[in-house]
Amino acid sequence: MASVGGGGGSCTRTIDGRFGGGTRGTESAGDGTRGTKRAGDDGTRWTQSAGDDGDSSDQMGAGEPLAPWGGRDRNFINEIELLDDSKHRDGSIYTGSSFLHKLFRLNYTEETYLEPMMLSMPTDCWPDPVDCYEHLFCHMMQIYSLKLAYTSADADTSGNPILLYGFMAVRDCLNPRRNYVFRRTRDDPFVVVQDSNGSSFIRMSGPKRGIEMQSLVLVEFDMRIKIGENEEDDLQLIDGAIYFDSLVLPPDMIINRRIVGDCGAVDMSLAFLHCAAEATIQVGISNVPDGGLSLFLQAHANDIKNGIWLFDNVVSEPCELNRFVVAACRGSKLLLIVKSRPVNGTASLPISKFFIRDVRRHGSDSMTFNVHTAKIDVKVNWSTLDLPSSALREDNHYPFALDD
Template sequence: MELIDSGLALMEISMGESSTKTRMKSIREAEQTNLRRIRESQERIRRRQEQLVRDPQPPLRYEFEKAPTDEQEAEDYRQMWEMCFRHNFGSIDAETSLGPICCTTGTNPADALPESCMQIFSIKVTDLNNDLSLPLEVHGFVAARDSVDRKRNYLFRCTRDNCQTLTPKDPFLHLTGPSRAVLLIDPVAIEVQLKVKGKKESEDEVLALKCFYFHERYHLEDGIRFRIPSKRCMLEFALAVLPMSVEAIVGIRVVDRSWPDHCPGLVVCSTNSVKEGKVVLLDFQNGELPTKSDGVVELARRVVSVDYPEGKLTVSVEASRGRFSARGTVDFGMKVPRGSSTRTCDLVFCKMLVTVAWSLVSCYRV
């Protein structure tokens, strides 16, 4: 009887594994079918975008052609996404529920590897139309969709009640993501829906409405920048393509004394492979360091992609008030396939523990 029971148990485990493998196989086959279906559409969009980047003004031979508006392109993208991905991934408005793998303990997923990723440093709003000028109160979102789950991985998101004010001194969107690494195995879809706040919601105006694909061959000015024209402004992205990279998840905690009152600060990180790119983890110009009761600093961004295998990460904390300034810097070497490191950042007036958890990335997580 025990042999029968154990045999049944093994059979159930085997069937469960078989069912999981079958489900994964069917999802991957569906993905491949969908990718083949939209390949031509992506290529047409890519050629059109590269033409606009080279020459924002349409050539004269297209004078009598009616170019698609931003609204039409956004609607075309929505229809295409609904046709290809709604069955497997639900609503087009769904946010990714997948965070970083954070394989610091336990067993790595079978497909967890260093992968090609896109590291976003900043997004700048520039070249406003004549009817717009800074300062502007902006709300909406910028999100990336990769082949992991096709859902929105927000880079920037502000509600109408909590707008960001763009100024001549600070025309950059204050990024809060991504929540996990953005994989570049297939072209990454970037969605932009930004509005300028009016006196009433009915008076809000569209600042930028775009849907475009980014791929590894995209031309980058100065090695890290590319510009996407929109109807009322230009969006300047600063990013890096990392052919082999892993995730670094950053955490900071105040462990001795405290941050001085009314003292603006900045937390940034950089890697040795892209020295000109800075990832702003937290920018608090109001002078109030956002911390929890246990001293943990609430960073706006935590996930950074780092080149594998020689990548190094530098985290800097800066403070300035009047003539007073202080800066602490700590360096981290890579620890993968799993591991974390902690360093003490001494800013004279307080000490912080900076922790970096290293993780491989996974292409298929369902």
């Protein structure tokens, strides 16, 4: 997918003075206690506000349309600074000459060619795949949720749902190519609605594979609000890039950062995980009841209460869902919650099933759930990101990426 360029209506609110990596503002501890952070001080621990932990709703089905407003949520989250000269709208992200522009090859717009499950069934384990010392766990990033925090008054759609399109992608030092976590075209925008808790989550479509975080990770985005018939009438929600440094992030806990743009803001909930593996979740559904099956899937891992939303929709015919990639720490367990009910049934509450497995380096685990008349097959493939050099192109690592 080519980057979304051109167009973009203007908004009355502008953001300037952005530069890389730091955070600023205040954050509430949920009990009325407030504090401040120095720029770049990501090591400070904060207690999150109740209801803002990044969980998606357990309710199945869409809520009411989001009503845009021009105010700001002053009780929750710190803003993160944008990189200088990193806009898609003016093309500066492709021509920048800073260290990070070169490190992550921001002038390259290709999707990462690395696939998930690359070491699920290796042949060179020592002494064996179960007790393997050849392939190591590595530090990883897990993005738990994206949420539309607010929009400017210019984005008022008169009570209609907000339509988002564009992309958000992660670039790591394993392969400095786009690993998309959100990707929608203007012809197929994401419809933002509020769930039963009043939150406006942006459903992620990725990542394609696990996100390595041995050092730096860069997040690139160009997300817009569809307004009218023509692209030039659309509004720029957020545009640019940010980065995270593993040396200053608190390990194995949720952090929340706000990306502020011209016409609103997006909240990102993520975690920096020590010694993790890639879990690729595959779900197949057969024997779908007449009228369809309302299905909700959520993953929990790393002894963190926040859930990772995987799926929440109606399945009308037998199918295989898109693959879901989750990072899970060594020594923890992966919990998959499956809730379902027939659309035309009389059941008022969904039937819940649980899939629990220990995190490991290689191999796979599977389980079959029978709910109502449907059959749900779940398979988890485990893999480390300790890939051999033969699996990588020469431009993957930073000594090559720094070359012009």
